[in-house]
Amino acid sequence: MTPKLARFIDSGVLATPAIVIDLDRIAANFGALREALPDAAIYYAVKANPAAPVLDRLLGLGSRFDAASIEEIRACLAVGAAPSAISFGNTVKKSSAIAEAFASGVDLFAFDSDEELAKIAAAAPGAKVYCRLAVSQDGADWPLSRKFGTTGAHARDLLITARDLGLIPHGVSFHVGSQQTGVGAYQTAIGQAAMVFSDLRARGIDLRLLNLGGGFPTRYRDDIPAIGTFGDAIMTSVRAHFGNDLPDLLIEPGRAVVADAGVAVTEVVLACTRREDSDRRWVYLDIGRFGGLAETEGEAIKYAITAPGLTGPDAPAILAGPSCDGVDVMYRDTPYHLPASLKSGDRILIHDTGAYVTSYASQGFNGFLPPQEHYL
Amino acid sequence: MTPKLARFIDSGVLATPAIVIDLDRIAANFGALREALPDAAIYYAVKANPAAPVLDRLLGLGSRFDAASIEEIRACLAVGAAPSAISFGNTVKKSSAIAEAFASGVDLFAFDSDEELAKIAAAAPGAKVYCRLAVSQDGADWPLSRKFGTTGAHARDLLITARDLGLIPHGVSFHVGSQQTGVGAYQTAIGQAAMVFSDLRARGIDLRLLNLGGGFPTRYRDDIPAIGTFGDAIMTSVRAHFGNDLPDLLIEPGRAVVADAGVAVTEVVLACTRREDSDRRWVYLDIGRFGGLAETEGEAIKYAITAPGLTGPDAPAILAGPSCDGVDVMYRDTPYHLPASLKSGDRILIHDTGAYVTSYASQGFNGFLPPQEHYL
Numbered sequence: 001m002t003p004k005l006a007r008f009i010d011s012g013v014l015a016t017p018a019i020v021i022d023l024d025r026i027a028a029n030f031g032a033l034r035e036a037l038p039d040a041a042i043y044y045a046v047k048a049n050p051a052a053p054v055l056d057r058l059l060g061l062g063s064r065f066d067a068a069s070i071e072e073i074r075a076c077l078a079v080g081a082a083p084s085a086i087s088f089g090n091t092v093k094k095s096s097a098i099a100e101a102f103a104s105g106v107d108l109f110a111f112d113s114d115e116e117l118a119k120i121a122a123a124a125p126g127a128k129v130y131c132r133l134a135v136s137q138d139g140a141d142w143p144l145s146r147k148f149g150t151t152g153a154h155a156r157d158l159l160i161t162a163r164d165l166g167l168i169p170h171g172v173s174f175h176v177g178s179q180q181t182g183v184g185a186y187q188t189a190i191g192q193a194a195m196v197f198s199d200l201r202a203r204g205i206d207l208r209l210l211n212l213g214g215g216f217p218t219r220y221r222d223d224i225p226a227i228g229t230f231g232d233a234i235m236t237s238v239r240a241h242f243g244n245d246l247p248d249l250l251i252e253p254g255r256a257v258v259a260d261a262g263v264a265v266t267e268v269v270l271a272c273t274r275r276e277d278s279d280r281r282w283v284y285l286d287i288g289r290f291g292g293l294a295e296t297e298g299e300a301i302k303y304a305i306t307a308p309g310l311t312g313p314d315a316p317a318i319l320a321g322p323s324c325d326g327v328d329v330m331y332r333d334t335p336y337h338l339p340a341s342l343k344s345g346d347r348i349l350i351h352d353t354g355a356y357v358t359s360y361a362s363q364g365f366n367g368f369l370p371p372q373e374h375y376l
Numbered sequence: 377m378t379p380k381l382a383r384f385i386d387s388g389v390l391a392t393p394a395i396v397i398d399l400d401r402i403a404a405n406f407g408a409l410r411e412a413l414p415d416a417a418i419y420y421a422v423k424a425n426p427a428a429p430v431l432d433r434l435l436g437l438g439s440r441f442d443a444a445s446i447e448e449i450r451a452c453l454a455v456g457a458a459p460s461a462i463s464f465g466n467t468v469k470k471s472s473a474i475a476e477a478f479a480s481g482v483d484l485f486a487f488d489s490d491e492e493l494a495k496i497a498a499a500a501p502g503a504k505v506y507c508r509l510a511v512s513q514d515g516a517d518w519p520l521s522r523k524f525g526t527t528g529a530h531a532r533d534l535l536i537t538a539r540d541l542g543l544i545p546h547g548v549s550f551h552v553g554s555q556q557t558g559v560g561a562y563q564t565a566i567g568q569a570a571m572v573f574s575d576l577r578a579r580g581i582d583l584r585l586l587n588l589g590g591g592f593p594t595r596y597r598d599d600i601p602a603i604g605t606f607g608d609a610i611m612t613s614v615r616a617h618f619g620n621d622l623p624d625l626l627i628e629p630g631r632a633v634v635a636d637a638g639v640a641v642t643e644v645v646l647a648c649t650r651r652e653d654s655d656r657r658w659v660y661l662d663i664g665r666f667g668g669l670a671e672t673e674g675e676a677i678k679y680a681i682t683a684p685g686l687t688g689p690d691a692p693a694i695l696a697g698p699s700c701d702g703v704d705v706m707y708r709d710t711p712y713h714l715p716a717s718l719k720s721g722d723r724i725l726i727h728d729t730g731a732y733v734t735s736y737a738s739q740g741f742n743g744f745l746p747p748q749e750h751y752l
Contacts, residue, residue: 046743047699047700047741047742047743050740050743067743068699068700068742068743069698069742069743069744070743071740071743071744071745072742072743075743089700090698090699090700090742091646092645092646092660092698093645093646094643094645094662094720094721095720095721113646113648113649113650114648115646115647115648115719115720116646116648119646119720134652142702146650146652146653147658147696147702147704147705148700148702150650150651151651151652154651177702267470269468269469269470270468270469270489270491270492270495271491272489272490272491272492273489274489274522274526275526275527275530276510276522276527277522282523284468286470290670290736294666294738297673297703320523322445322466322468323423323444323466324423324444324465324466324524326518326523326524326553327673328523329523343491344470344471344491344495345470345471358739359738359739359740359741359742360666360738360741361738361739362670362735362736362737362738362739363734363735363737363738363739363746364426364447364735365423365735365736366423366444366445366448366466366735367422367423367426367443367444367445367446367447367448367451368445368447369447370739
């Protein structure tokens with residue numbers, strides 16, 4: 001937690017649950033990514049945290065934007081982003097959304113199927129398109145499954161079709177999975193992408209864009225490689241496959257930009273011992289899986305959790321949300337320890353919750369409102 | 377789908393995604409429950425659908441209300457419910473919420489731990505309390521896990537403590553799990569509850585309330601027993617255990633009241649074939665797990681899905697939501713078939729989505745707004 005966040009949380013009465021974000025940390029993270037990959041254009045993945053203060057700060061730093069929906073594109077335009085600085089990165093889009101984006105000046109679109117390509121050709125004639133490859137996501141804590149992406153051979157055929165439909169076959173993208181902690185997935189994927197480039201060059205199509213996607217990790221409870229490690233591995237791999245004819249590189253970081261800039265301030269609703277789990281207390285917080293901590297599904301993302309101001313020995317805890325829903329349990333299998341003195345009304349901090357929290361929050365499950373958001 | 381819903385959906389242009397609710401069907405379901413269990417007071421589980429038109433209609437029919445939070449209590453009071461007709465049924469409550477409810481006139485509170493009991497004694501002195509038992513949830517499609525409830529022996533001790541703290545030890549509750557399709561879980565649980573009643577009578581405490589909880593199912597794709605089957609089995613079991621000295625009975629139906637009164641109107645964003653899943657198309661809708669269909673997690677709740685107006689042969693489909701999140705897939709293992717002619721822009725109906733949909737919807741994941749709600 002940054003000193004600015006700590007001061008704000010300590011300074012007064014804050015209604016819980018709340019998410020507090022340090023915009024300076026976002027700027028620092030953006031700078032570190034730019035330094036690690038100076039040859040890549042940074043398209044911030046808006047879905048990680050779409051709040052206007054975040055978009056505004058990043059715009060001022062020269063960020064571009066990867067949008068998942070027309071609503072996110074509107075949010076980027078609203079803070080003053082140039083349409084040419086926006087990529088419509090969801091491979092699944094309504095035709096009406098494609099048309100509105102194109103009319104607004106956005107001209108870079110993702111796809112991974114014949115059907116989507118036909119929609120883009122109809123709604124955004126002449127636009128630049130890139131095809132998403134399905135690649136290995138080994139090493140990712142929040143993998144993206146087979147929902148997106150296609151094979152290299154199909155991508156090659158699709159990009160030829162794109163040209164025949166009057167679109168500009170601009171490049172290839174992939175996504176190695178979110179919270180990806182290894183560099184190997186990038187290296188393999190870059191090799192797959194390079195084959196599509198060379199296959200198409202042989203057919204008279206010069207692709208320009210290699211979209212390396214997002215997935216760059218943040219530090220939760222476990223150490224992760226420094227961002228420079230990813231940058232070095234990616235550039236070594238790109239040079240090995242592309243030589244001196246480097247493509248335009250693009251990255252779509254979301255989590256790595258905003259996650260560690262945020263902290264959730266929550267209150268213990270109840271801490272109690274249940275006879276069936278007598279070795280561990282149940283600790284119920286006023287935020288849970290449906291209040292924004294959706295990535296605790298399957299205990300995938302393991303947030304660092306602290307109880308500021310409490311001293312004394314720790315005791316093991318099961319952590320649950322406040323709703324009547326039985327699946328609203330964050331951590332039962334993952335060991336967590338909190339002060340044994342913890343009781344109802346105590347304050348709990350859930351760290352590194354700047355990404356993929358506020359936007360997931362339900363609009364009112366069990367009557368609980370989404371966490372309040374504070375941007376400093 | 378009721379004729380009123382069908383007429384409304386057919387009659388004009390409806391922005392999708394939308395949830396349309398037939399309030400008359402809610403009234404009919406309420407009547408059927410009252411007929412099936414005439415000796416039980418019905419406390420509608422507000423969390424199933426907290427919309428004011430639903431609460432208002434049920435209030436007019438004489439329903440009482442089971443609230444999970446102070447926000448739900450406020451919603452009930454706002455439509456004119458008497459405080460004495462509200463049960464604060466969450467066993468995990470902030471002290472501030474208990475105090476506000478009590479000050480509003482609510483005097484019936486659930487608990488299942490020593491710690492919660494102490495909070496209620498402090499914030500709602502003299503209130504009526506009932507202790508939740510942990511019971512078997514075999515047969516439930518959406519079980520509630522070990523997050524709530526305690527053993528019979530502990531419940532007995534807790535209710536004695538309640539008396540010693542100046543509270544009124546009023547009764548016992550249990551919950552057999554949501555979408556419970558068997559009567560056996562009720563029979564077993566009623567036996568466990570009866571033992572607590574008799575144990576406490578021997579100690580000079582006469583409990584009055586047997587709260588049978590909710591869990592009554594609705595018909596999704598599979599047939600379920602008629603509600604009368606549950607009523608008969610419950611009353612037979614209650615009479616067997618309590619004889620002529622029947623306790624006050626209370627049920628907390630939610631799903632059985634509102635689920636089949638609703639239909640989700642959605643649009644196909646993309647239907648495409650992926651080479652890795654060449655035997656089935658991927659069909660992406662403009663509603664998904666984070667747009668309200670949270671109960672498709674683990675494919676637990678299997679909604680009936682139709683494509684009105686499309687003819688011709690069906691083809692197998694994987695069903696996914698519109699977001700960039702890989703876990704936003706509703707049905708991959710469960711066989712679903714939709715017309716082979718289905719394409720982007722076609723309308724899809726997801727039936728029986730009146731319960732546990734609108735309130736789960738995220739406030740804007742990937743920029744997608746919650747479904748619009750229409751109450752007829």
